[in-house]
Amino acid sequence: GAVVSQHPSWVICKSGTSVKIECRSLDFQATTMFWYRQFPKQSLMLMATSNEGSKATYEQGVEKDKFLINHASLTLSTLTVTSAHPEDSSFYICSARDLEGVLGQETQYFGPGTRLLVL
């Protein structure tokens, strides 16, 4: 299957600093990538949809100025958590949409996730 990487896998930062998380599709081109957040023992919640070459689309309740998303190429999307606070501590997961097959069936492949701890 398709491979998606995320970097870093772990990050600890001080409150007020910014953190950048990278998401790469390694063996396919992804015009669309998605960013999710998962709190402990909860499900994945979609934060935003990242489209190559255009502005990201944010879900209701997600602050676009706090969670900056850039999809600069067909294989790379970045999420920057600006002025991080302890409540931003979470597991951030990206996925890349791989369009495949004659019928256009699609699958989202997920990165391994990034655990963010804001002190």
Next chain:
Amino acid sequence: AQKVTQAQTEISVVEKEDVTLDCVYETRDTTYYLFWYKQPPSGELVFLIRRNSFDEQNEISGRYSWNFQKSTSSFNFTITASQVVDSAVYFCALSEYKLSFGAGTTVTVRA
């Protein structure tokens, strides 16, 4: 609006028992996809299966099998002869374009 319901929060079984995870979905779309993902303790989501709304054939892959019934809007997942390595959180998800995840079912398989 889309919605996915996984009624079982936790399931605990002894090794070699069968486990069935329920998933019920709601959508107004006629074309959609259904997925199952496994999330082991490491956190990484593992893709298990994809079904589109026009394909109601059941599928078996090794010890895993899936039962898709459009009439009842259900997409249930069975692990046959469970093993300790099957211990994980399993998510059912629905997609028309964006994925909506169920709350997840934690499966614990005891040796």
